[in-house]
Amino acid sequence: MSLQHAILGILSYKPTTGYDLKHIIDKNISYIWSAKLSQIYRDLGSLERKGYVTTRIEKQGGRPDKKIYSVTEEGEKALQEWMIKFPQELLPPIRDEFCIRILFGSRLPVEELKFQLNRFIKEIQARLEVYQGLTKVIDKYAEDMGIPGEKFFWRLTLQRGFICKEAEMRWARECLLELEKNYPGKPLEDSDQADKA
Amino acid sequence: MSLQHAILGILSYKPTTGYDLKHIIDKNISYIWSAKLSQIYRDLGSLERKGYVTTRIEKQGGRPDKKIYSVTEEGEKALQEWMIKFPQELLPPIRDEFCIRILFGSRLPVEELKFQLNRFIKEIQARLEVYQGLTKVIDKYAEDMGIPGEKFFWRLTLQRGFICKEAEMRWARECLLELEKNYPGKPLEDSDQADKA
DNA sequence: GAATTCATGTAACTTGTTACATGATTTA
DNA sequence: TAAATCATGTAACAAGTTACATGAATTC
Helix, strand or coil: CHHHHHHHHHHHHCCECHHHHHHHHHHHCCCCCCCCHHHHHHHHHHHHHCCCEEEEEECCCCCCCEEEEEECHHHHHHHHHHHHCCCCCCCCCCCCHHHHHHHCHHHCCHHHHHHHHHHHHHHHHHHHHHHHHHHHHHHHHHHHHCCHHHHHHHHHHHHHHHHHHHHHHHHHHHHHHHHHHHCCCCCCCCHHHCCCC | CHHHHHHHHHHHHCCECHHHHHHHHHHHCCCCCCCCHHHHHHHHHHHHHCCCEEEEEECCCCCCCEEEEEECHHHHHHHHHHHHCCCCCCCCCCCCHHHHHHHCHHHCCHHHHHHHHHHHHHHHHHHHHHHHHHHHHHHHHHHHCCCHHHHHHHHHHHHHHHHHHHHHHHHHHHHHHHHHHHCCCCCCCCHHHHHHC
16 A cells, blocks of 8 residues: 555645656655656556546647646545554565575575675665765755755655665675675584684 | 565475464565465465465364475476576665655654664664574574575575664664754765865 | 364465566657 | 557456465464
């Protein structure tokens, strides 16, 4: 349901089209949420059927008409209720495909593993560089929307992107070190039972 | 597809039932993957239809018969191919519901936000404590399965759980500090344009 | 006597992805 | 003149969740 609530929240700043929502999401909150255009259109349809948004057509010459979505009072209420009701479990289930591959890492040559870990690190670095530019992007967005007070919260969420991606990078680097030092050949020491041996 | 590959990998250590797979996943790899029993049964069915696993029935008195799944040669091959083919994009799309709520945090009283952040921190602490015990659990699992060499990789993935959850906790604590210091009342300073004022 | 564990699933639903369809306008 | 942008979607598929169904054995 979160995409629909994210959409309601964004539309509450200013009514726009589905196409534009996609750009706003990609540019401004890709570090906490992502969505395909097809899903956005479907969820907008769903929101409309529930009466949470209404549409107004803006005719254009040569281009398809714009369908501009606005939040209704019902929609505002629904968003507000969702905001108040935090779930019992705040931590979502984890699904980390990259780690599944590491888990079964003995099936691959060490060199391949190192190569993939290095790719992983490079992708995170690229992501971190994007994040660096995002502070200005979200500040500008808040200014454009006439909601400068929201910067505070947007920056908090962006900060999470930084901290978590940095942590992932540290982990990947540790993995490389471990592969260098303790695998293969050198047997694994039972650190908590070292006295047994 | 990752659940199916995780299942193939686990079954390759030792054939078991769907019911038992659920326990193995919950106990040993909850920090990188989770799955409901209903999905496990469905995916086992799918794997069987593809010829990647076969079943053998073990009759029991009074209890439903056990259906024990084993990986076929085809299944081994499929898993191996999946392992070799890392995706182009190693970083999965991010979807963080908690952050969506923080993003629209101005809709809530500050006290409510602080309360939820504290809940968040507590849940992470509980998780970290579980992780602490997991080193022994996964080591025991590796011993029981007769695959002591796999400990190396299992520990690497568990390490990721630690590092990432710690990072999330640091972030949440930063949020609390920010709420204390800069919100509300105190206006947000444009740190990169401070000289303008 | 009630709740949990053991052991199997199915059906309906929600969420997210991929591929397809249309067609003018603008940029390289 | 080829590719990207603007702007709308639909259909089929894949993955994950929730709710339901059965029923003996064991533990509290």
